[in-house]
Amino acid sequence: MSVTPLDYLLSRRSVKLVQSPGPDDHQLAQILQTAMSAPDHGRLQPWRFTLIREEGIARLAELSTSAIKAANLPFPPEKEASVRRWLAKVPLLIGIACQIDHSNTKIPEHERMLAVGAAATNMLNAAHMLGFGAFWSTGLGTYLDEVTEALGFDNLDYRFMGFLSIGTPIVTLDPVQRPDYQQFVTEWAG
């Protein structure tokens, strides 16, 4: 039986440990284009993405590890070593930011961020549908100005929302047992 789009949505799971090859140019364009169909109140298109590959990933590893240490965040040597091992194999990171428009008082900031979150989710699903492993992380100094400003997102105008890592899964992971939706649903009839 063929795999339907719904089957892909149901089987998506995060895959952190990935290696090359990452998406080719066409596949990357397809993944990024799915972000454009995210729900977006007021069509503000608040999403901004920065592609980080090869040398850029090596530089980000240095930048974020030194920023995390400078900020005195908990970062034991084993954690640093595992972050470096992870990044050494990742072929593609997509940095995700939400642009803030201070003059727009009609649509609250959190709705812009929800739109960007939906865009990121579309990309996670698209990467999965194309056979890649993908993972959303707010590690790597996501909330440190030194990191986000170096990536081009100053904190006056942007909320940096983390990184998607995308590549070929290093090991095949079993499906995740998901909860039954019914425990989260009630019916309201007035």
Ligand SMILES: Cc1cc2nc3c(=O)[nH]c(=O)nc-3n(C[C@H](O)[C@H](O)[C@H](O)COP(=O)(O)O)c2cc1C
């Ligand atoms: C906004 C956001 C940030 C996240 N940041 C991290 C992170 O820094 N580290 C981490 O281990 N998981 C993080 N996660 C969770 C993983 O991306 C992933 O969703 C989780 O491991 C559960 O796997 P699943 O997506 O297969 O259910 C984050 C998820 C979201 C939505």
